[in-house]
Amino acid sequence: MPGPIQSIERAAAMLRLLARGSGHHGLAEISAALGLPKGTAHGILRTLQRVEFVEQDQSTGRYRLGAALLHLGTSYLDANELRSRSINWADTLASRSGQEVRIGMHHDGAVLVVHHVFRPDDTMQTLGIGGMLPLHATALGKVLLAYDPELTATIRRRELTSLTRRTIVKPAALERVLAEVRTAGWASEAEEYMPGEASIAARIRVPGGLVVGAIGISGAVDRICDAANRPKPALVQQVSQAAEAVSRALAAES
Structure with a gap:
């Protein structure tokens, strides 16, 4: 049986992070929180933007959940x-x-x-x-x-x-x-x-x-x-x- 796909796991973790608190995070914050290189985190964010799961505020450069995921749950585990x-x-x-x-x-x-x-x-x-x-x-x-x-x-x-x-x-x-x-x-x-x-x-x-x-x-x-x-x-x-x-x-x- 094929193993888990790391890029999907990372994207899911990124979405859960953005679902917390105010949901507005910069690239440096996201990469540090998930332990990812900035280039890797930026590539995932760009992909999520293309499918409208993530949006970027043009004035601040910070990221938030996109319209397609506004109702995403705010926590993974209770x-x-x-x-x-x-x-x-x-x-x-x-x-x-x-x-x-x-x-x-x-x-x-x-x-x-x-x-x-x-x-x-x-x-x-x-x-x-x-x-x-x-x-x-x-x-x-x-x-x-x-x-x-x-x-x-x-x-x-x-x-x-x-x-x-x-x-x-x-x-x-x-x-x-x-x-x-x-x-x-x-x-x-x-x-x-x-x-x-x-x-x-x-x-x-x-x-x-x-x-x-x-x-x-x-x-x-x-x-x-x-x-x-x-x-x-x-x-x-x-x-x-x-x-x-x-x-x-x-x-x-x-």
């Missing part, structure tokens, strides 16, 4: 779907890392926790499903911000709340961090959200490259980070492998 397809990998990650695991997606300007696995120990813990976490101060949030230009634009216009002395509150500093996240495919934070706690998260993608969520671990700083407050490489690898496994599961279902 919270229940993402959770159901990620449960097994989240359990495995908690067992291997010894840390609590959260799966999150964007909702109403924050990270919505759609699944939460407790640390595999006997300490008192509180279930976090349905909780909302800040985008700029958590590893999950940084991943979601890095691959969603609409969210990033919103953050630029918003005053960032300082939650601890380590929280990033300057938009320019956050932009630099998000650029690093896009390069690496994962994010981390140490005591930016809560004193004494740290987290690592990686992107969950659907075919075509669109990031629909993130999976991550969190715990005490000394268990997540080394003496220099850098995330431990072994944990980064475990989180990244879990994210790739969930992404493969989503691809198999599509």
Whole structure:
């Protein structure tokens, strides 16, 4: 049986991206969000324009959905779907890392926790499903911000709340961090959200490259980070492998 056609997957991911938020994105934003070279992204956009799936604003050069797709849905997965397809990998990650695991997606300007696995120990813990976490101060949030230009634009216009002395509150500093996240495919934070706690998260993608969520671990700083407050490489690898496994599961279902 023939395999998937990569160009169609990328075009579909591009349409889903344009269906988000205001739906007006520049070429650089689109290529960065989907991890594509600008030339590749531009070629797909030109093709979509020819079939009227995409329109370009002549005054700004930004792209939006075309008339043929005005009723395209605004999301690919709902919270229940993402959770159901990620449960097994989240359990495995908690067992291997010894840390609590959260799966999150964007909702109403924050990270919505759609699944939460407790640390595999006997300490008192509180279930976090349905909780909302800040985008700029958590590893999950940084991943979601890095691959969603609409969210990033919103953050630029918003005053960032300082939650601890380590929280990033300057938009320019956050932009630099998000650029690093896009390069690496994962994010981390140490005591930016809560004193004494740290987290690592990686992107969950659907075919075509669109990031629909993130999976991550969190715990005490000394268990997540080394003496220099850098995330431990072994944990980064475990989180990244879990994210790739969930992404493969989503691809198999599509």
